Amino acid sequence: MVDTRRYAGPRDLRAMQELTSRIWSPESRWHVGDLAWGRFQHVGREAEWPTMLWDAGGRTLAWGWIELPGHLELAVDPGRPELADEVLGWFEETVRDTDRSVVVSSAETHLVEALERRGYLRADGGPFFVHLSRDLQALPEIRLPAGYVARAVGDEDVPGRVLAHRAAFHPSRVSVESYSAVRDAWPYRQDLDRCVVAPDGSVAAYCLLWLDEAAGAARIEPVGTVPEHRGRGLAGAACSAGLRAARAAGAALAVVAPRGDDAYPVPARLYRGLGFQDRARSLHFHAHAASDAQS
Ligand SMILES: CC(C)(COP(=O)(O)OP(=O)(O)OC[C@H]1O[C@@H](n2cnc3c(N)ncnc32)[C@H](O)[C@@H]1OP(=O)(O)O)[C@@H](O)C(=O)NCCC(=O)NCCS
Known part of the structure; x- marks a missing residue:
């Protein structure tokens, strides 16, 4: 029944x-x-x-x-x-x-x-x-330009993290209120919410991962870089830091699903450059x- x-x-x-x-x-x-x-x-x-x-x-x-x-x-x-x-x-x-x-x-x-x-x-x-995945052995190094720092998103970073998301995905309806709800949702973990902070203290890039403990699999969603900081490897560094954190948290595999069509190629290029391989579409x-x- x-x-x-x-x-x-x-x-x-x-x-x-x-x-x-x-x-x-x-x-x-x-x-x-x-x-x-x-x-x-x-x-x-x-x-x-x-x-x-x-x-x-x-x-x-x-x-x-x-x-x-x-x-x-x-x-x-x-x-x-x-x-x-x-x-x-x-x-x-x-x-x-x-x-x-x-x-x-x-x-x-x-x-x-x-x-x-x-x-x-x-x-x-x-x-x-495209549905992409990679195992979490032999992860790429975290490479950052001088003056940038990668770290987990702390409570004090939330307004800056929201501003970064709104700039990366402009126009965006993500707000401090909605992002706080995301942080309260299962299975959010602060150690898997990574950001790259610019020399001026603003959040320049970020990568949020979600761990499914039963599956041993982390999902990247979302990733963004503020437009004026793009093309410097910051998204790659944020993802590399996130993948390391996911491995430390027990994940064996990571997945991500960027656009696969030629009209929006940069995210898939980012993830394939990090060793992700095509699984499905x-x-x-x-x-x-x-x-x-x-x-
Ligand atoms: C996708 C995004 C996160 C990339 O951020 P970034 O910090 O500029 O990326 P990186 O500098 O780490 O570059 C990653 C790869 O993309 C390439 N790339 C970055 N910008 C590019 C551009 N405008 N054109 C072509 N390639 C580009 C880089 O050369 C690099 O490739 P490589 O590893 O083969 O050298 C950023 O463009 C963004 O925020 N876009 C809007 C939000 C979005 O679409 N997020 C992804 C959702 S799945």
């Missing part, structure tokens, strides 16, 4: 993370850290995010997270592939008159099959993400409101 329930707060995020960790592989679209970052990096967006969980036997077997008006993210236990149809059915009911999009990893074949079964079409040629499916396959 499978029960469905609407997302009702951080306790349900933990249930979603528990499933995400249980079925995780280096090729997965979702890691426990993505869920924490994705759910807390902005405040005030819950009304735009209808989210549903499918549970049985005290465990979550599937979840769906809609970003209105018509986008779906999901995870489904591959041992219960029929639940992918349940999630997609709920999505189609919820955004009935809207064009729909869904993103999965190329390795999540049970999700790809469900999407194809329901008439979703693959959108090729646009932006996509995102697949982007869509369905027009009128086509309503199988409904």
Whole structure:
């Protein structure tokens, strides 16, 4: 007997993370850290995010997270592939008159099959993400230009860390309030939140990692360098420091998922330069409101 329930707060995020960790592989679209970052990096967006969980036997077997008006993210236990149809059915009911999009990893074949079964079409040629990984042996040295210092983000660094993020990802809705919520979220760890401080004391670059202890895998999300400090190796240094910290915390592997298309090549170049290798890519499916396959 499978029960469905609407997302009702951080306790349900933990249930979603528990499933995400249980079925995780280096090729997965979702890691426990993505869920924490994705759910807390902005405040005030819950009304735009209808989210549903499918549970049985005290465990979550599937979840769906809609970003209105018509986008779906999901995870489904591959041992219960029929639940992918349940999630997609709920999505189609919820955004009935809207064009729909869904993103999965190329390795999540049970999700790809469900999407194809329901008439979703693959959108090729646009932006996509590459899933990269590397083991944490023989990590690159932390190389910094004179005057720059790499360290963990302390409480006193939070306003500067937020300014750096807002500059790197301009325009950005990340704020001191939302970043504080990120720091309160499981499994955030201060030792895996690394920044590079410029000679003038401002945060010039940063790299946040999230450790899934059960999987022994750390996810990099996000990385940024303030525009006027770019091209000096600071993102590489922040990531190298973060990867070392992740190894010290018990991770054996790290993953990251930058854009893979030629329109936005720098982040993938950064990570491949740090020894990350390609594992999978995102697949982007869509369905027009009128086509309503199988409904
Ligand atoms: C991606 C980003 C973090 C890189 O920061 P950075 O401090 O300039 O990066 P580094 O100086 O460490 O350079 C890393 C690699 O990218 C290359 N690179 C950096 N800027 C580049 C540019 N404008 N064009 C081409 N290559 C560039 C460097 O040559 C280096 O490659 P190499 O190792 O082969 O020499 C920065 O551009 C940024 O904040 N972008 C916006 C946020 C973002 O997209 N973050 C990544 C999300 S996954």
